[in-house]
Amino acid sequence: MVIYEDKIILAPMVRIGTLPMRLLALRYGADLVYSEELIDWKFLRSKRTVNDILHTVDYVDQTDGTIVFKTCNEEKEKVILQLGTCDAGRALKVAKLVENDVAAIDINMGCPKEFSIKGGMGVALLAQPDKAYNILKTLVDNLSIPVTCKIRIQETPEKTLELVEKLASSGISAIGIHGRTRDERPQHAVHTDFIKYVSQRISIPVIANGGSKEIEKYGDIFKFKDLCGSSSVMLARAAEWNCSIFRKEGLLPMDTVIKDYLKLAVDYDNSPSNTKYCIQNILRELQDTPRGRQFLDCQTLKQMCAIWDLEDYCFKKQSEYHNMGIASRWQVNP
Ligand code: FNR
Known part of the structure; x- marks a missing residue:
């Protein structure tokens, strides 16, 4: 309770x-x-x-x-x-x-x-x-x-x-x-x-x-x-x-938070649009930077993951899910 x-x-x-x-x-x-x-x-x-x-x-x-x-x-x-x-x-x-x-x-x-x-x-x-x-x-x-x-x-x-x-x-x-x-x-x-x-x-x-x-x-x-x-x-x-x-231990840098968030988004096959929205609200004014603009062009989790060096993580997870019988709802060809 x-x-x-x-x-x-x-x-x-x-x-x-x-x-x-x-x-x-x-x-x-x-x-x-x-x-x-x-x-x-x-x-x-x-x-x-x-x-x-x-x-x-x-x-x-x-x-x-x-x-x-x-x-x-x-x-x-x-x-x-x-x-x-x-x-x-x-x-x-x-x-x-x-x-x-x-x-x-x-x-x-x-x-x-x-x-x-x-x-x-x-x-x-x-x-x-x-x-x-x-x-x-x-x-x-x-x-x-x-x-x-x-x-x-x-x-x-x-x-x-x-x-x-x-x-x-x-x-x-x-x-x-x-x-x-x-x-x-x-x-x-x-x-x-x-x-x-x-x-x-x-x-x-x-x-x-x-x-x-x-x-x-x-x-x-x-x-x-x-x-x-x-x-x-x-x-x-x-x-x-x-x-x-x-965190009792104190704030983590923004990039660490985005990485931690992205891994969970991949693990739970979150929709790219919702994932993008959440990251935009972490980046806020930093969307107006070269990396921010690159991010705004992303349409898939894999593209977003690539910006934070998680492309392999995303590829492995999506392939694993694919092999277990579900294609990601969002990316048909992982
Ligand atoms: C909200 N808020 C909100 N409240 C609620 O009862 N249900 C909801 O679904 C939402 N959705 C929502 C979305 C976003 C993006 C924001 C920023 C806020 C209001 C929220 O729970 C809270 O009451 C206020 O934001 C004030 O608290 P903070 O932001 O000062 O901690």
């Missing part, structure tokens, strides 16, 4: 929080990892498939063959599936599908994007606390694994506490709090005082979030935690930029 006290956690991030990045975060020292947000009705189109060669469980979209969610034993006790939903029944159906493959379920109640709000999901749920409560209560009452949610703060600490108390009364095991309101953006200062106000008054563990701008090294995680008075901390951007932020 997941324990949410004293944990350092990889926060949910669309397109970033896929299997290779989650495993990298765990190997560097994260205690728990969230999946990217997966939308309930999309998930319901998928079928659970066991991949005996990669040793993964894949949820494959039956309409287009894409992998909606891929997981493996290494993360089984530590991966939290985040759902985007506005419907208790649908959320429960998905949760029941994955109940035996993940450690916990989280409901996204913080996403301010138009897609989420129009669909009544994400931060829209915070304007309908009864509905939000009902989704959580339905999951808590019917699942054997813990349920949590991730919210944004309200206009005042008092209103935030009122909301958290209501959600907590559903029986959730912990609550993630991003210290910004629905209208604030990442460049705005994070309201650690709001998180602290709630943390001091609520009995379930609070997972503080929103501090990445000030988190440049491992020790900064604990400064943020102290400011928030929280049980645990969840990192998004700091991990997106350099996942080795989770």
Whole structure:
């Protein structure tokens, strides 16, 4: 059973929080990892498939063959599936599908994007606390694994506490709090005082979030935690930029992180487009260098691997998979 006290956690991030990045975060020292947000009705189109060669469980979209969610034993006790939903029944159906493959379920109640709000999901749920409560209560009452949610703060600490108390009364095991309101953006200062106000008054563990701008090294995680008075901390951007932020021993150079990430992408046959996106978000402004531009031209894992001297690694792995009976989904002729 997941324990949410004293944990350092990889926060949910669309397109970033896929299997290779989650495993990298765990190997560097994260205690728990969230999946990217997966939308309930999309998930319901998928079928659970066991991949005996990669040793993964894949949820494959039956309409287009894409992998909606891929997981493996290494993360089984530590991966939290985040759902985007506005419907208790649908959320429960998905949760029941994955109940035996993940450690916990989280409901996204913080996403301010138009897609989420129009669909009544994400931060829209915070304007309908009864509905939000009902989704959580339905999951808590019917699942054997813990349920949590991730919210944004309200206009005042008092209103935030009122909301958290209501959600907590559903029986959730912990609550993630991003210290910004629905209208604030990442460049705005994070309201650690709001998180602290709630943390001091609520009995379930609070997972503080929103501090990445000030988190440049491992020790900064604990400064943020102290400011928030929280049980645990969840990192998004700091991990997106350099996942080795989770290492007690300190940050690794960017190229080492990219190499470690690329090996996992190859090992788990991650799609080139997702792999490229994640590396672009590590390289950031360095994309505008000769090597960055060379990278931007890459279309295959093998091409990306060549830039970081991993061509042989990639060739061997892909040949091995090929010989075992699966061609890479992405490179037909390894
Ligand atoms: C996010 N965030 C986010 N939140 C969430 O609940 N579900 C999601 O799928 C995503 N996706 C996502 C993608 C990317 C690229 C970023 C940068 C952020 C928000 C994220 O989890 C976090 O709340 C904020 O980024 C603030 O935390 P940091 O970045 O200061 O640690």
